[in-house]
Amino acid sequence: MAHLRSPLTGLTRRSVLATGAAALATPMLSRRAFAAATELTMLAWYGHAEPDMVAEFEAQNNVKFVPKYYTGGDNMLGLISQSPPGTFDIILSDAEYVQQLNAAGYIDELDPADYHFDEYFPEFQQFPGHWLDGKLFSVMARFGFLGVAYNTDALTEAEASTYNVFWDPKLTGKVGHFDWHLPNLGQISLLNGNPIPYDIDEAAWEAVKDKTMTLRPQVGGFFDYGGTFSSLNDGQMLAFAGIGDWITGTLEKNGAKVRSIIPEEGGLQWTESWSIGKGSSKADLAKKWIQYATSAQGQAKSANMAAYPALIPNQKGWEVLNAENPAEAKRQGMVIGQSNVMDMIRSGKIQFRQLPIQQDLETWNDFWSDYKGA
């Protein structure tokens, strides 16, 4: 009888141990061959440290981003104030909070020569709040407009082109609010004809409150980030106050019948910018990231960010976007040589979203709670 050699016959305890040791050592070898990636901590809105945004930079610089995502400027300030200095290397902030970051000493001064300001539209080269006494503290990265978001099956563009549409009887119970007082009350302030919606005297503030209260019976709900997406996507809310293309753009690209429009009374502008956290031990790498993110290539990528699209302040970035993704450039109104979003800003139709100037932030916030509870 032929002797059949079992496949396991050759295995001895020694060979098993040797193979096991070699297998265990393999990661060590590869770790020696490739130096461990440097970790860079980022405090930002959701999406900024996802692969579509950072994979290229991570590969080029052997960096690994460690993100901490926040929802809203107050949440961001809270996270920073509760963390030891140097916790966050890179901080993304909305414009109205840069001053707060600076006043609290959470961010470092930057050298304007390090960044591509010469490629920026003139309006964005000295953005208010990012500079203090001629010193730069934050580099503008993206912006967007807030207007009327609407379901295109329920409303025509003409109907949605005024904030008054929120009071339309056919929208009773179908008007949603993004649950943050600043954009919502700013829009009512624009509707009331205040040229600078956040710089209003007591009489104008009372008028804004009165007008807002009349909207309450129309309101179907107050939604956070996730709730805003789902209620617009499934048609539960047919019109939305306090948001813009940063929500509807993402939904529209995925086939939902929603869109945002800047109404005749004007729109608000949100702005995001990059800063370096004070105490960061990797400030050079953080600077390199900001240079990358504000370069023409990085900007084109940022305009089409998967989490939420945005407009970009870098003119060269517009050129790259138009070359690489003309459909998105057209959708967002960033086509050079045609009527585009810069015309809207230059015509005075857009006002910055900012903290209230003549009232306390608490006063606005307290009214918002009263409105919700009414």
Place this chain on the structure above:
Amino acid sequence: MRRHLSLYGLTFSLPLLIWQLVFFVFPLCFLVALSFWTVRNFAMRPDFDTVNWVTMYGRKVFWQAYATTFALAAVASVLTSVLAFPCSYAIAFKMSDRARRWAVFLMVIPFFTSYLVRVYSWQIFLSDAGILNVLFGWVGLGPYGMLNTVGATMIGYLTLSFPLVVLLQLFSLVFIDRTLIEAAHNLRCGRLRTVFAVIIPSARVGLVIAALFCFILSFGDFVSPVYLGGGDPTTLSILITDTTKSGQQWPRAAVIALTMIGTLMVVAFLSVRFAYKGRNA
């Protein structure tokens, strides 16, 4: 006779004591201290100022939210208890041992999935173009506005607490002395009367504790009022997020949180006292 502390006793009781101190007493003390701090320009400052208490307790919206939250949690407790009782009764008295084990297992399964995910999935059923309205449409009814209503919030509370309430009720029902039930039947007591005169009083502790858990879970819940109720009406949990969302008003949020803790303590104390009333310790 006076009890002496032994090393054996300390070994088992100290970890619990330390746990309670570190994760309950210290945070609670910090929360009390925080409620007296002040906020200037987004920065919290250690202080001893009653301004947060005076401001929050002076606001109509706070008391509206308090009443709403209390009423919703109370209705949820009653509703859940009433709906859960036939279920736990059937499992305790009508099923074989094997079927009972399966029923308990099935009641545990909902806890495998995140509550947030379960609540989000309800949106697919309840929205205007959702599954329920499509079904209603087939028989010529609707559509009904179900999402973003108080009713939808209540469904969320049931999702949160129904399995737990069934399990707690069940554990008290299975330990009822069966001879009492037999005695009631021998004395010509009808089935329904047996339930109300014998079973419910015998299982009172478990039933009250189950309802109490439902109240506690619903009173502090944030997910259902926001994702099924559309954030309207404002509950205390929503008011906490509103308060912290703007201007870093954590001290005011601490006032709301402490009021909630105080309320739950009073409710828990009264419930337990009612549950054990007339019993020997």
